[in-house]
Amino acid sequence: MTRVVVDPVTRLEGHLRVEAVVENGVITDAFSSGTMVRGLEKILIGRDPRDAWAITERVCGVCTTVHALASVRAVEDALGIAVPPTAEIIRSIMLLTQYVQDHVVHFYHLHALDWVDIVNALKADPKKAAELAASFSRWDKNTTSYFTEVQDKIKAFAASGLGIFANGYWGHSGYKLPPEVNLIGVAHYLDALQWQKEVVKIHAVFGGKNPHPNYLVGGVPCSINTEEVAAINSERLNLVSNLISQADEFVNEVYIPDLLAVASFYKDWARYGGGLHNYLSYGEFPTKGYGQPDSFKYARGAVLNRDLTRVHPVNPRDAEEIKEYIAHSWYTYEGGDSVGVHPWAGETKIRYTGPKPPFETLEGHEKYSFLKTPRWKDNAMEVGPLARLIVSFAAGRADVREVVTQTLGQLGVPVGALFSTLGRTAARGVDAALAMVWLKEFFGQLMERVKINEVSTFNGERWEPKTWPSDCEGVGLEEAPRGSLAHWIRIHEGRIDNYQLVVPTTWNGSPRDAKQQHSSFEASLIGTPVANLEQPLEIIRTIHSFDPCLACAVH
Amino acid sequence: MSSPEIGAGAAPVVQKEHPIEYRRVYVWELPVRFYHWINAVALVMLCVTGYLIGAPIRAFYAAEAWQQYWFGWIRFLHFVSAFVYVFNFLARLYWGFVGNKYAKWNNFFPLTRRQRDEIVDVIKTDVLQTRMHGTISTGHNALAALIYFFTFLVFCFQTITGFALYSSMSNSWLPRMFVWIVPLMGGEFAVRFWHHLFLWFFVCFTIVHVYLAFYHDYIEGRGTISSIVGGWKFEREKE
Amino acid sequence: MGQSIWQTMEKKGYSRREFLQLCTAAAAAAGLGKSGVAQVASAFQTREKPAVVWMHFQECTCCSESFIRASHPIVADALLDVLSLNYTETLMAASGFQAEKSLSDTIRDNKGKYIVLVEGAVPTKDDGVYCMIGGRTAQSILQTVAADAAAIVAWGSCAANGCVQAARPNPTGATPIHKLVNKPVINVPGCPPIADVMMAVVTHLLVLGKLPALDSLGRPKEFYGRRVHDTCYRRPNYDAGLFVESWDDENARKGYCLYKMGCRGPVTYNACSVVRWNEGTSYPIQSGHGCIGCSEDGFWDNGPFYQHLPSFPGFGIESTADTVGTIVGVATLAGVAAHAVVTNVRKHQVIAEVRAEERKES
Numbered sequence A: 001m002t003r004v005v006v007d008p009v010t011r012l013e014g015h016l017r018v019e020a021v022v023e024n025g026v027i028t029d030a031f032s033s034g035t036m037v038r039g040l041e042k043i044l045i046g047r048d049p050r051d052a053w054a055i056t057e058r059v060c061g062v063c064t065t066v067h068a069l070a071s072v073r074a075v076e077d078a079l080g081i082a083v084p085p086t087a088e089i090i091r092s093i094m095l096l097t098q099y100v101q102d103h104v105v106h107f108y109h110l111h112a113l114d115w116v117d118i119v120n121a122l123k124a125d126p127k128k129a130a131e132l133a134a135s136f137s138r139w140d141k142n143t144t145s146y147f148t149e150v151q152d153k154i155k156a157f158a159a160s161g162l163g164i165f166a167n168g169y170w171g172h173s174g175y176k177l178p179p180e181v182n183l184i185g186v187a188h189y190l191d192a193l194q195w196q197k198e199v200v201k202i203h204a205v206f207g208g209k210n211p212h213p214n215y216l217v218g219g220v221p222c223s224i225n226t227e228e229v230a231a232i233n234s235e236r237l238n239l240v241s242n243l244i245s246q247a248d249e250f251v252n253e254v255y256i257p258d259l260l261a262v263a264s265f266y267k268d269w270a271r272y273g274g275g276l277h278n279y280l281s282y283g284e285f286p287t288k289g290y291g292q293p294d295s296f297k298y299a300r301g302a303v304l305n306r307d308l309t310r311v312h313p314v315n316p317r318d319a320e321e322i323k324e325y326i327a328h329s330w331y332t333y334e335g336g337d338s339v340g341v342h343p344w345a346g347e348t349k350i351r352y353t354g355p356k357p358p359f360e361t362l363e364g365h366e367k368y369s370f371l372k373t374p375r376w377k378d379n380a381m382e383v384g385p386l387a388r389l390i391v392s393f394a395a396g397r398a399d400v401r402e403v404v405t406q407t408l409g410q411l412g413v414p415v416g417a418l419f420s421t422l423g424r425t426a427a428r429g430v431d432a433a434l435a436m437v438w439l440k441e442f443f444g445q446l447m448e449r450v451k452i453n454e455v456s457t458f459n460g461e462r463w464e465p466k467t468w469p470s471d472c473e474g475v476g477l478e479e480a481p482r483g484s485l486a487h488w489i490r491i492h493e494g495r496i497d498n499y500q501l502v503v504p505t506t507w508n509g510s511p512r513d514a515k516q517q518h519s520s521f522e523a524s525l526i527g528t529p530v531a532n533l534e535q536p537l538e539i540i541r542t543i544h545s546f547d548p549c550l551a552c553a554v555h
Numbered sequence B: 001m002s003s004p005e006i007g008a009g010a011a012p013v014v015q016k017e018h019p020i021e022y023r024r025v026y027v028w029e030l031p032v033r034f035y036h037w038i039n040a041v042a043l044v045m046l047c048v049t050g051y052l053i054g055a056p057i058r059a060f061y062a063a064e065a066w067q068q069y070w071f072g073w074i075r076f077l078h079f080v081s082a083f084v085y086v087f088n089f090l091a092r093l094y095w096g097f098v099g100n101k102y103a104k105w106n107n108f109f110p111l112t113r114r115q116r117d118e119i120v121d122v123i124k125t126d127v128l129q130t131r132m133h134g135t136i137s138t139g140h141n142a143l144a145a146l147i148y149f150f151t152f153l154v155f156c157f158q159t160i161t162g163f164a165l166y167s168s169m170s171n172s173w174l175p176r177m178f179v180w181i182v183p184l185m186g187g188e189f190a191v192r193f194w195h196h197l198f199l200w201f202f203v204c205f206t207i208v209h210v211y212l213a214f215y216h217d218y219i220e221g222r223g224t225i226s227s228i229v230g231g232w233k234f235e236r237e238k239e
Numbered sequence C: 001m002g003q004s005i006w007q008t009m010e011k012k013g014y015s016r017r018e019f020l021q022l023c024t025a026a027a028a029a030a031g032l033g034k035s036g037v038a039q040v041a042s043a044f045q046t047r048e049k050p051a052v053v054w055m056h057f058q059e060c061t062c063c064s065e066s067f068i069r070a071s072h073p074i075v076a077d078a079l080l081d082v083l084s085l086n087y088t089e090t091l092m093a094a095s096g097f098q099a100e101k102s103l104s105d106t107i108r109d110n111k112g113k114y115i116v117l118v119e120g121a122v123p124t125k126d127d128g129v130y131c132m133i134g135g136r137t138a139q140s141i142l143q144t145v146a147a148d149a150a151a152i153v154a155w156g157s158c159a160a161n162g163c164v165q166a167a168r169p170n171p172t173g174a175t176p177i178h179k180l181v182n183k184p185v186i187n188v189p190g191c192p193p194i195a196d197v198m199m200a201v202v203t204h205l206l207v208l209g210k211l212p213a214l215d216s217l218g219r220p221k222e223f224y225g226r227r228v229h230d231t232c233y234r235r236p237n238y239d240a241g242l243f244v245e246s247w248d249d250e251n252a253r254k255g256y257c258l259y260k261m262g263c264r265g266p267v268t269y270n271a272c273s274v275v276r277w278n279e280g281t282s283y284p285i286q287s288g289h290g291c292i293g294c295s296e297d298g299f300w301d302n303g304p305f306y307q308h309l310p311s312f313p314g315f316g317i318e319s320t321a322d323t324v325g326t327i328v329g330v331a332t333l334a335g336v337a338a339h340a341v342v343t344n345v346r347k348h349q350v351i352a353e354v355r356a357e358e359r360k361e362s
C-alpha cells in the first residue's frame, strides 16, 4: 500500500492537493484537499449588496463573470427585481462567451497535456499531420507548412530547455497518440492561446474588460443607442457578431474535431473515472426571464443513480435540500461539526487543524481541506457539463439529446460511456458546441430587439436602498462552466447580513461528508489503475476532467 | 488689566442711563480686517464650490460637452479661491508677528493665567449663561482665540489635503510639494473623503462664529460687530 | 539553454528584418519609441532567454488570465521566444514533485539572474497555514524564491496591495509582497492589470535588463502616472457638468460622465483610459460602468462603489460625509437658535443686571 501525493496539482485554477492510496497498482482511496482560503464570505458581511458582484467576481479569474452573475441574481431575488429582457439576453451572451472560452482553454491548455505528448510531436511528419487534419476538419490553417513551422518552433524551444513543458510525464506508457496527432494538438494549443484572447472581447464590449467585466444589480451597465458613438451601437454589435463567427469556426473546426480525434485513441478511458452516480444541474439560459426555470435551455433538476428516466425537482430554498458539511473540513459550526447547514444559515468559521507545515502527508488527520462539503438531500452530487447534459437529456430537452446522441455516435460508444473521465471531457465539448449554437441564437435576439428599439437594460425600481425591506433573503442560481453555482444572501437594513457561496468545485472537490460519503474527485479516482507511481498520469487525467477550480471551491 | 491703546477719539459721552465712560480702542488694524473679509469670502466660495464638486447639480442647458463648461468653472473658482485663501492666510501669519498686540501670535495660545481664567469666564458667559458679563479682553477673548488656533490647524489640514488633490492636476511647484501626502493618507479616495468631510467643519464654524459675534456684541455692548469692519472697539475707562 | 533571443530566432529561420520587427514591437510595448529599437535589438542579441518563475498564492488567477490576453507580443510568442517560464502552476505540464523540481532547478541554476513574478497575496496569520503548496506555506516559499531573484514583480492588486482577501476584516492576514521581502518590488496593480501593460513590464525588464522607472509606490511611472480621469474620453462631459443621473437614462445612452454614479476615475491611477483593455476594445467606463478604482490600495474598502463618497460608519449604508455633515450642521443651527432664544428670555434679567451694575458703579 502506497500513498501517492500530488501537490501542487497543476494546470488548474488554485491550490489542490491529492493524496491517493494505491494498492496493487489500483487506487483504493483518495483524499482531495484545497489548501488555500481567503475568507471572502466573511469579507462580504456588512457591505452594500450592490457591491457584492464585484467582490464575488474576484473569487475566480478563470471563470470570471460567473460569480458576478450569481451575485446579482441573488440580490435581485432578495429584492424582487425583474431584469429587462434585453439585459437578460446580454447576460446570457456574456455567460455563453465564458463557456466557450473557458472550455477551449481548459481543453488545450489545462487538459491536453494529459493526452498529448509534446516531445513525441517532434517525431511527426508534418505532411501526414496536414492530411490527417484535413480528414476531420475544414480549418484552412491546417497545412504542411504550418505544421512544419510549429514543429520547428517546438524543436528550437526544446533545445533551449522546455520552459513550462519541462518535467512533464513525457514518454509515459499512457500516452497513446501517434506523433501526427500530437503535433496537431501542439499546434492548436498555440492557436487556441491566440484565439481565446479574441473571443473575450465580447466581455470587453458589454462589460468593459476581461477578466472581470462589470455587472449591475437590476440589469447590465452598458446602454444601447444606435444613434450614439459612446454607447453600444452598430459598430460594437458588428464587432461582437464578428467575434461570434470566429468563435464558431474555432469551436467547430478546431476544438470539437480535435476532441473527437484525441478521444478516439483513448476509448479505454470510458471505463475509468465515473465516480458518483448522482448529477445536479440548476438549469441555465432563461428564455422567458429568470423567474421561469421551465423555459431555460438547460433543465433544472437532479438525476439519481444514473437513472435517466427520472428528473428530481431541486429547490434551493428548502432548508432540507442543500446543506454544507464540515466534518472533514478546516471549519467549525456552532451546532457541532457533524451537522449540515443550509446556506442561508451558513457559517464560515475557519479553524485549521491540519499538520504544521512543512508536512509530507495529511494522513491521520480527520479534517483535511478548506473546502466545505455540499450535499443535496444528503446525496453526493456531481456537477459540471456532464451533469447538466445528463439532467437535460433525462428531462427530454431535444437539442441536448440530439447533440449528445450524435457525439456518442461519432465516437462509437454507448450512453454508458458518458459516466467516465472520457465522457466528462467529451461532455465539455458538447457543452461548448451547444453554447455556440445558443450564443448565435441570443445574439440574433439581441439584434431583433435593437431593431425594434426595445433596448432598456436596467430596472431601477429597487436601486435605492430606501426602497428595500429591512430584512430579506435571496438565492442566485447559475450553471457556471464547471457546474452548479449558487449564492445565498441575507440582507438586513441595507447591508449584507450573511453571504454564502456553494460553488461547482465545492461539490466536486470536497472532502467526504459526515457519513464518509466521497465527493466526485475522490469517488472517481477510486478503482483507477496507476501504472507508474512516480508519474501518476492517471490521477491528473481524471482530476483534470472536472476542470477543477480551487479558488472557486474555497473562496 | 493691561493698558489698552487709547483711541484717537474723545471719551464717549456719558449719559444718564450709561454712566460708565468708554474709550475708543483701535483693535483691528487694516491688514487684519482685510484678512478677515477676504478669508470669509474665500471660505464661503470654497465651501459652496467644494460642495458642488462633490455633488454636482443637474444643469443641462446644452447637450454637447463642447457647448458648456459650468462644472469646469466651478472647479476653477474653487482653485482660485483656494489660492486666495492660502496666501491670505500666510499674510495673516506674518501679521501675527508684526501687527499690534491684538493681532500677535501669542493671543492664540492660553499661555498665561489670565487667559486661562478668561476661558472659564467665557464658557460661563457663552455656554452656561451663569454669568452674563465680565472682564473680557478687548482683542480676542481667550476662548475665541484658542478656537481660532484650532481653526487655523483645520485651515492647514484643508490646505494640505486640497493641494495634495491638486498635485495630480498641476505641475507647478506649490502643489507638487504635496504629492507625498496622497500615499501617506492611503490614496486619493481617502484624501478626498477627508477634504470633503472638513467642509462641514467650516459650515459649523461659520454658523457659531457669526452668531457669537452678534452675541458678544450684545452682551459686551462695545461694538464687536462694527469692529471687524472699522477696527474700533470700546473699552471701559476704569476697573 | 543560454542562447540569445536573436540566436533562437535565427535558428528558427527568422530573417534579420523579422527580428528587427519584433524588436520594434517590443520597444513600442515597452514604451521606448523608435529610438529604443536599437537598444532593444542589442539587448535581444546579447542576453540569454531569461529564466522566469511565476508564483501563485492567494489569488483568483485573473492576473494569469489577463497575461494570456496580451496582444503585443502575443503570449504564445512570449512563452516560446522571449522568456523561459519555468514555473507557473496554471500552465506548466509538470505536477507534484516534478513541478517543485522545475522551481528548485531554476533557482539553483540561475542564482541572482532569474525573475520572480508573483500573483496573489500571502497570508501571514496563524503561521501562514491559509495558503500552502506542496506542504509548505506561501510565506516560506516566497522567502526561498525571493532570496536569489534578480527582480520581483508583484502582479495585480493582490500581490501589490492585498486586494480582495485583504479587505476588512482580512480574515487570513493577507499581505502584499513588498511588505514581506526586503528587495525592491515592481508593483503592477489592477484587478487584474491590463494584459499589454503586464507584457510591457516584462519586456521592459527583459529587454533593458533593469527596473523600469518607478513611483514612490513602486509602480512603473509609465502606466501608473496618470489618473483614469485625466485621459478619460468622457472628461469633456465632466467639465461640462453633463452627468449620468441614473443607470441607462437618457444621459447614459449619450455617454455622459459617470461621476455621479460613483466613478472612481478621478482618484485612480491606471492606464485604462489610454491603453484600454483587450487590445484596445474598451475599458469599464466605455462600457457604461464607472471605474471601481481596482488599482488603488484598499479600494475594496472604499465602497459602496455607487456613491461618490464612502458610507459613513454607523449611519446606514447610504450615509456619506454629507449626511453626517448636514446632521451636524443642522444641529449647530438648532443649538445657536436655542441659545438665542434663551438669551432673549433672559434679556430682561440681563438688562436689569447691567443697570444694577451701572448704578453701583456710578
Ligand code: HEM
Pocket: B043, B046, B047, B049, B050, B051, B053, B054, B055, B075, B078, B079, B082, B083, B085, B086, B155, B158, B159, B161, B162, B163, B165, B166, B192, B195, B196, B198, B199, B202, C266
Ligand atoms: C478650506 C476650505 C475648503 C473647503 C471647504 C473645500 C471643500 C472641498 C470639497 C467639499 C471638495 C469636493 C470633494 C469631493 O467630494 O470629491 C473639494 C474638492 C477639491 N478641493 Fe477643496 N476645499 C477647501 C480648500 C481647498 C484648498 C485650499 C485647495 C487647494 C488647492 C483645494 C483643492 C481642492 C481640489 C483639488 C479638489 C478636487 C477637485 C476636483 O477634482 O475636481 N480645496 N474641496
Ligand code: HEM
Pocket: B032, B035, B036, B039, B040, B041, B043, B044, B092, B103, B139, B140, B141, B144, B145, B148, B151, B206, B209, B210, B213, B224, B225, B227, B228
Ligand atoms: C465665513 C465667514 C467667516 C470666517 C471664516 C471668519 C473667520 C474669522 C477669524 C479667523 C477671525 C479671527 C481674526 C484674526 O484675529 O485673525 C475672526 C474674527 C472676527 N470675526 Fe469673523 N469670520 C467670518 C465671518 C464673520 C462675520 C459675518 C462677522 C460679523 C458679522 C464676523 C465677525 C468677526 C469679529 C467681530 C471678529 C473678532 C472677534 C473676536 O475677536 O473674537 N466674522 N473671524
Ligand code: NFV
Pocket: A013, A060, A061, A062, A063, A064, A066, A067, A480, A481, A482, A483, A485, A503, A504, A505, A506, A548, A549, A551, A552, A553
Ligand atoms: N468551480 C468553479 Fe468556477 C466555474 N466555472 C465557479 O463558479 O471556476 Ni473558477
Ligand code: SF4
Pocket: A058, A061, A212, C058, C059, C060, C061, C062, C063, C119, C120, C155, C156, C157, C158, C159, C163, C164, C190, C191, C192, C193
Ligand atoms: S488582483 Fe484581482 S484579478 Fe488579480 S488575482 Fe487578485 S483578485 Fe484576481
Ligand code: SF4
Pocket: C228, C229, C230, C232, C233, C234, C235, C236, C238, C256, C257, C258, C259, C263, C264, C265, C266, C285, C290, C291
Ligand atoms: S467617467 Fe469617470 S473617469 Fe471619466 S470623466 Fe467621468 S468621472 Fe472622470
Ligand code: F3S
Pocket: A209, C190, C191, C228, C268, C270, C272, C273, C283, C284, C285, C290, C291, C292, C293, C294, C295
Ligand atoms: S476599475 Fe480598474 S480596470 Fe481601470 S477603469 Fe478603473 S482602474
Ligand SMILES: [Mg+2]
Pocket: A041, A372, A500, A501, A502, A503, A554, A555
Ligand atoms: Mg461557501
